[in-house]
Amino acid sequence: MLPSTEALDFERIIVTTNSLDTQIASIQTQCLTAIEQAHTTQQLESARVTFLGRQGEIAKLMDALKGMSVEQKKEFGPKLNTLKQNCQAAFDEKQSGIDQKQLLAAAQREQNFDVSAYIPNQLTGTIHPYTQIIEHIENIFNSMGFTITDGPEIETDFYNFTALNIPPDHPARDLHDTFWLAHEKNLLLRTHTSTAQIRAMQTQKPPIALCVNGRVYRHEATDATHDFQFMQTECMVIDKGISMANLLAGTQSILRALFEQSNLEIRVRPGYFPFVEPGIEVDITCPFCQGKGCSTCKRTGWIEAGGAGLIHPNVLKSGGIDPNIYSGWALGFGLTRLVMLKYGIPDIRLLHGNSLNFLKQF
Ligand code: PHE
Numbered sequence: 001m002l003p004s005t006e007a008l009d010f011e012r013i014i015v016t017t018n019s020l021d022t023q024i025a026s027i028q029t030q031c032l033t034a035i036e037q038a039h040t041t042q043q044l045e046s047a048r049v050t051f052l053g054r055q056g057e058i059a060k061l062m063d064a065l066k067g068m069s070v071e072q073k074k075e076f077g078p079k080l081n082t083l084k085q086n087c088q089a090a091f092d093e094k095q096s097g098i099d100q101k102q103l104l105a106a107a108q109r110e111q112n113f114d115v116s117a118y119i120p121n122q123l124t125g126t127i128h129p130y131t132q133i134i135e136h137i138e139n140i141f142n143s144m145g146f147t148i149t150d151g152p153e154i155e156t157d158f159y160n161f162t163a164l165n166i167p168p169d170h171p172a173r174d175l176h177d178t179f180w181l182a183h184e185k186n187l188l189l190r191t192h193t194s195t196a197q198i199r200a201m202q203t204q205k206p207p208i209a210l211c212v213n214g215r216v217y218r219h220e221a222t223d224a225t226h227d228f229q230f231m232q233t234e235c236m237v238i239d240k241g242i243s244m245a246n247l248l249a250g251t252q253s254i255l256r257a258l259f260e261q262s263n264l265e266i267r268v269r270p271g272y273f274p275f276v277e278p279g280i281e282v283d284i285t286c287p288f289c290q291g292k293g294c295s296t297c298k299r300t301g302w303i304e305a306g307g308a309g310l311i312h313p314n315v316l317k318s319g320g321i322d323p324n325i326y327s328g329w330a331l332g333f334g335l336t337r338l339v340m341l342k343y344g345i346p347d348i349r350l351l352h353g354n355s356l357n358f359l360k361q362f
Contacts, residue, residue: 163318189217201319238328276309306333
């Protein structure tokens with residue numbers, strides 16, 4: 001008996017749908033295998049074209065869906081969607097893996113930075129030029145065995161003047177343009193860091209070697225090179241048998257280290273400071289032209305570095321040290337002037353002005 005048309009149709013559908021299920025499964029296996037085995041962008045792309053492309057295997061199955069009955073569409077539509085999603089997901093995952101590997105490989109090949117890459121604006125602070133030079137000075141003095149100390153900025157007449165051999169009515173007091181805080185209590189703003197000499201003598205026993213970097217005040221009109229406050233560096237050595245030769249050698253070593261020039265020479269002239277005897281003014285060969293003559297040294301080849309001398313016996317006595325046993329030397333120089341020279345700062349008001357635009361250059 002011939003099978004009825006209906007039965008035949010039924011059989012055909014079973015065969016077709018059976019084979020569609022098989023095809024879906026087979027294409028999924030093939031596609032996932034192709035993706036898995038792809039190791040380069042090209043291999044992955046060819047797998048994509050074959051299976052996920054516009055005329056690829058999955059698209060062909062989608063096309064076949066169009067000719068099917070509503071029931072078949074209901075059954076196979078979701079199955080085909082799942083197939084497509086599974087294959088697409090596998091492709092995407094593989095693609096990002098390959099991208100990463102390629103980036104890594106490129107980075108290893110090149111091993112360098114992209115200098116044009118964007119860097120966010122970082123508002124980090126900078127170190128004030130004073131602090132930079134003070135750190136430098138302290139390192140030098142530490143390496144030479146000096147201790148770093150400081151004293152109060154509000155001082156008494158005794159430490160600032162009398163103990164330093166500048167008794168009341170001494171004309172040298174006029175040179176200091178003092179800010180008096182309370183005359184009757186003899187309180188003032190220290191006019192120099194030599195105050196630290198007496199304080200050290202009172203609290204330490206020789207041998208003493210100290211360095212002080214500190215702020216001092218003078219009642220002066222302000223201009224490009226003067227301010228009512230500035231900074232000084234003071235150093236002092238006290239021991240048995242300290243002589244002018246020690247002062248000259250010590251001063252030269254310190255200034256050579258400070259300017260980082262091993263051939264820097266010093267020259268001395270007589271100078272008057274009541275707390276030293278003999279007193280000298282120290283000049284150095286201009287560190288900017290090595291003594292040849294430039295605008296900084298006004299073509300002389302020399303620059304004034306500071307005052308120095310052998311500590312006056314009266315000063316040792318004021319500090320409670322016997323001048324018959326001990327002697328010492330002291331050196332003082334303008335730290336502010338040094339900072340301005342070193343960084344080429346033309347106006348002291350810039351250095352003391354706290355303008356961030358100025359300070360962030362350091
Ligand atoms: N204190 C002196 C000044 O301010 C400098 C100085 C220090 C001179 C030590 C000699 C010795 O001018």
